[in-house]
Amino acid sequence: MTGLRRSLPAWVEILVLPAINIALAFLTVGVIVMIVGVDPLQALKLLVLGAVGSPESIGYTLYYATNFVFTGLAVAVAFHGGLFNIGGEGQAYLGGLGCGVAILALDQYLPIWLMVPIAIAAAALFGAAWAAVPAWLQAWRGSHIVITTIMFNFVASALMVYLLVNVLIAPGSMTPQSRGFGPSGQLPALAGSPLNLSIVLALACCVGVWLFLWRTPWGYALRAMGHNPEAALYAGTNLRSMTMVAMCLSGALAGFVGVNELMGVHHRLVLDFPAGYGFAGIAVALMGRNHPLGVALAALLFGALQQGGAELAFDVPAITREMVVVIQGLVILFSGALVNLPRPWLAAFRPRQAP
Known part of the structure; x- marks a missing residue:
């Protein structure tokens, strides 16, 4: 073979x-x-039309693909370092928490051109911080990254439930969600669909990940660690530090799901907004061969399947969700x-x- x-x-x-x-x-x-x-051909036709048959359906496809790009890149960066990050769901949750808290605190005082970069930075910081704990446990305590990242998904979910029920819930609301974001905390929608300017951030992340992995010494060291840790150590790479770098970058990328979902669609902090994107990112990274271009193409495919599949299930009762x-x-x-x-x-x- x-x-x-x-x-x-x-x-x-x-x-x-x-x-x-x-x-x-x-x-x-x-x-x-x-x-x-x-009829398989009829089903395929409905699937394709549901995904790209109108400007609205294209907008939904690209909206789903945006989330898949973020989580696919998150998994790919960790893979290149020899790390299997299954915590994208929890890191997306915490990224959304950071994004939401920043907006709730500042949206009444800052204009949109200042609020948006602060919210994006907060999402990256919270996602990276959540990924840093399993990274530290593996680098300094030998805990397996797969086990700890899975566990942290459940911890993140429980933390969000507690905060939205007891701390961040809107006054007088019976639903566990925060108050609505002000205009400065909302990204403009595109094409009459949930698609918003987060797609620009997703494309920038693709370019940034490619430049980091293949055009910087840190990216070279990270890939060397993933290919052969012993050789990388012999060459002078600090494996502990590089583990932290890989996982923090991975967590920051996953945290951007919160930007797309909360700033672009819900315009408030809500529960369950990651909706399985963190786990689907593993498949996106595998299909994309852990390359940013491949991840983007795989994300488009999964976005089309998500949107086209929903339309197919609606039009053909025999095909369920x-x-x-x-x-x-x-x-x-x-x-x-x-x-x-x-x-x-x-x-x-x-x-x-x-x-």
């Missing part, structure tokens, strides 16, 4: 292999859809666990080279 992996060109690895995995996933979905008595989750799960399965399934077929088309 190692020889087959090395025999594929980079463009096949990045473009052709994921495309075949997605095609196999949709072929399997087509068989399942036929079993439930629905659970069936849409199955479609997403099959895409994840073929792009993750079965990612190397088409590799021998692709390698067979290449002429053998003399040793």
Whole structure:
């Protein structure tokens, strides 16, 4: 298998292999859809139209994709450092808390051009701080990052419930949510949908992550740690410090989900706004091969599945919301666990080279 992996060109690895995995996933979905008595081509047409068939549906697709970009980049940065961050959900929660608290404290005093960067910085700071604790536990105490980040998801959820029920709840409200943000704490919507200016932040994060990982010495050290910690240590890399850097950057990126959801859509602090984006970011990073461009493309696919699947479930009663989750799960399965399934077929088309 190692020889087959090395025999594929980079463009096949990045473009052709994921495309075949997605095609196999949709072929399997087509068989399942036929079993439930629905025409697969008609279902595919409704899925595509639901995702990109109108300006409003495109706006929803890009809105979902924005969140997937943030969490996909968060997972990818940690992956490059050899760290498996499953705490994106909790880090998004705390990022939203930081964003919301900053707006609630200052929205009555600051204009929008000053309030927005402060709220974004607060989201990044709170998300990074929440990720820093599991990073410190692994770097200095040897705790496994997977276990601690999973546990911190539940802690973050419980913390948000306590704060919104007992501290930040709007006066006189029966719903656990804060008061509404002032005009300076709201991002303008685009295309008559939840899409807002957070998409610009998502694109900037893609460029920033690429520059950091491949154009800075810190990014080189982080990738070296992920490839071979012993060699990186021998080269002079401080593995503890680099673990902290990787996880704090990962947490800051996940925290930006709060900017998109709270400043762009809800305009107040609410419960459950991460809505599983932190876990879906793992699949986005895997499909995107942990590269910012690949993450952006995978996020678009998952955003289209999210929006198109909702429209498909609405138009075709035989296809339920659970069936849409199955479609997403099959895409994840073929792009993750079965990612190397088409590799021998692709390698067979290449002429053998003399040793």
